[in-house]
Amino acid sequence: MSFSQQLREEADHIFNACYNHPFIQGIADGTLGKEQLIHYVKQDFEYLNAIMQAYAFGITKSSRREDMEMFNTSISFVLNSETHPHVNLCNVAGVKYEDLQGYPLAPTAQHYTRHMLNASQSGTLGEVIAVVLPCPYIYLDIGERLVKEVNPDTSHPFYEWITFYGVQTEEVRMYKYLKRLDELAEAATEEERKRMKEHFMISCQLEYMFFDMAYTLQNWPVQKQCTAVSN
Secondary structure: OOHHHHHHHHOHHHHHHHHHOHHHHHHHOOOOOHHHHHHHHHHHHHHHHHHHHHHHHHHHOOOOHHHHHHHHHHHHHHHHOOHHHHHHHHHHHOOOHHHHOOOOOOHHHHHHHHHHHHHHHHOOHHHHHHHHOHHHHHHHHHHHHHHHHHOOOOOOOOHHHHHHHHOOOOOOOHHHHHHHHHHHHHHOOHHHHHHHHHHHHHHHHHHHHHHHHHHHOOOOOOOOOOOOOOO
16 A cells, blocks of 8 residues: 555545535535635635645755646646636625635634645655645545535536536646655655654644634634724
């Protein structure tokens, strides 16, 4: 069993928990609320900015042009394509995508972005791949399962979101990351492999927490109270 297969097997319970989370099941049955959709898009816009920065750190650690192209392709995908599922959610919520950009990070989103950027900045090339991999991996799993189990048609409110992640019209980009991760793990020390595994597993947990953050409308617990000024 390869290193990436071991990681996937050990994280299977998290993949299943993500799929069964009420946020994803609300997408499945088309009932996810407006507030949850808006909170998710606000936070995911900032998360995607961070993952592009993590991919950029991967480029700085690459000596092969194939690796540089792999990360560059992912950056281009986020910039030019991954706006489409966000726009779908915004259309259902009845808001403009442009109005949901530039908001502060909620606690879970901040934790996730800091975890990803810290590992990608200070770690090896293998650690960069390990820490960013759960995002596309889990979304592909969710999308494929929704396509199979829900089989939505164009009347489904989240048809575009589901098919964007679940119907791949070309080779799945993630497979290149899996192959490269296995190559790097084979040449890595035992200590580095442990760090790679830890980064991967924490990112998987934070994917679940991200869905939960959106569903529960998580915010910082202590908010500034505005008081009326009397004349």
